[in-house]
């Protein structure tokens with residue numbers, strides 16, 4: 001779950017101060033906000049009169065917030081309702097592009113939206129689509145084979161009871177169509193005597209959200225296309241909320257910021273180039289005060305890197321996470 005919390009009318013974007021201190025040396029530039037949401041990051045960046053923001057969000061309901069910003073900031077702000085893996089399809093004058101920002105996950109508005117059914121507190125037909133999707137959780141739970149469900153729960157939810165839960169889903173759906181309450185009840189019964197720190201359905205719901213929204217390929221191709229769009233000297237910043245996202249971001253930045261030359265006698269063009277300068281090898285976490293004011297921010301991690309070289313080849317990156325992309329591709333069976 002993400003940390004943009006709506007309390008009354010106020011939003012709490014996670015690690016906004018940290019984000020601003022990273023990008024402010026690059027001010028009087030254009031920034032791409034890949035996860036516009038309620039627009040709190042974009043608004044803060046636009047406070048500096050020399051900045052422009054290009055914002056993206058897959059959820060069409062965020063257009064409302066985008067229209068508000070457009071009224072205030074006019075041609076300094078541009079919004080498009082697309083997924084961030086399509087970032088390279090926007091016509092961007094990359095000359096003055098200084099940074100690309102990803103604040104992954106969901107806003108609390110989305111989690112609380114009954115139409116989306118992202119939460120285990122939702123009711124009725126399973127859904128979990130954030131926007132611009134091809135299928136819903138209803139199809140996943142009611143039609144995919146037991147062994148496929150098991151893989152999704154195990155790898156996208158890190159759920160210990162993947163096998164038994166998938167078996168029970170397949171048994172139950174012979175008798176009835178499974179909706180949100182049925183799924184929660186079924187998981188509760190499976191873990192009846194287990195004492196857990198988190199809600200019993202958290203991991204299965206995380207797995208389904210990742211699968212339905214193709215979050216793995218979105219992130220992998222989003223990062224690669226962001227890299228290709230950004231000129232040398234620009235910064236990529238990612239705030240992640242669960243360990244699978246962070247594993248992908250960490251690998252992307254660390255792997256391409258290390259020189260893996262086998263021999264110093266190899267000709268220069270054969271040596272693999274470093275693509276990033278990493279200021280911190282460790283992630284940045286929210287302050288204690290932020291966590292106190294906005295408890296969901298406790299699972300956030302911010303990583304960033306400055307691009308120092310161009311490259312078209314990300315085979316190693318894709319290969320590293322092929323096992324997750326293969327699971328995501330099980331959706332072709334729906």
Ligand SMILES: C[S@@+](CC[C@H](N)C(=O)[O-])C[C@H]1O[C@@H](n2cnc3c(N)ncnc32)[C@H](O)[C@@H]1O
Pocket residue numbers: 002003004011013034035036037038039040041042056057058059062082083084085103104105106107130131218
């Ligand atoms: C955590 S919220 C962002 C909050 C935002 N930083 C703010 O200040 O209000 C994440 C947003 O990213 C969007 N999102 C998630 N995955 C996306 C994707 N692949 N492409 C485009 N938008 C995405 C969600 O719809 C959601 O609105």
